[in-house]
Amino acid sequence: MSGTLTGPLAVLLVAAGAAIGAPLRYLTDRLVQARHDTVFPWGTFTVNLAGSALLGFLTALPADQVVMTGAGLGFCGALTTYSTFSYETLRLIEDGARFTAVASVAAGVAGGLGAGAFGFALAGAVTG
Template sequence: MTGTLSGPLAALLVAAGGAVGAPLRYLTDRFIQARHDTLFPWGTFTVNLLGSALLGFLAALPVGEVMSLALGAGFCGALTTYSTFSYETLRLVQDGARFVAAANVVASVAGGLGAGVCGFLLARAVTG
């Protein structure tokens, strides 16, 4: 980002992206979680990995500031959810599922970083 956009216009771009990302996160989370009868929070894990991969992909592209704000900060920011990840991990610990909580932390952090790198490398391979 070049940092030329600021104030209300930048906030509007982030909000527009977030208005699409947040409901998509909720719907994807519910769709995925409804198909798994386990303690592991597969829905949150999935949206966080997808968002990380997409953000890595966008980071490798020569997108302008408008797209970066709307898609990166707005859409990907709303699609991914660190707060839900934290909450679900804490609930797992409180419910005595410490191994699942630890697996969630390790898999989410490593998976998110890996997904971001894969998205970045994919974009580089596609754009040359």
């Protein structure tokens, strides 16, 4: 990712961002999923869209290596979760919920791209 730091400071910033993003992902996922009585992975969908929107927003801002490293790589990287997305998709297929699996993949990919574009456009509108 351009605009990010390297070296020991980068490791500390990524770790700090991830230390906030990972628990927030877990808590948000559990909170959202508990409100839906469905096999669709709403919690993962929510955190992935939120993280995509935030990362899109951050990338549209004037480059700040500290922010992009800590918030972009660390926080957004830990908030979003491709591994859980993949795991939940495979579980849906194994459980015979193939339509839901396909819908989850389509919505997750399209939604993530759309959320990223929205965040990018929003930052452009805010910063002029």
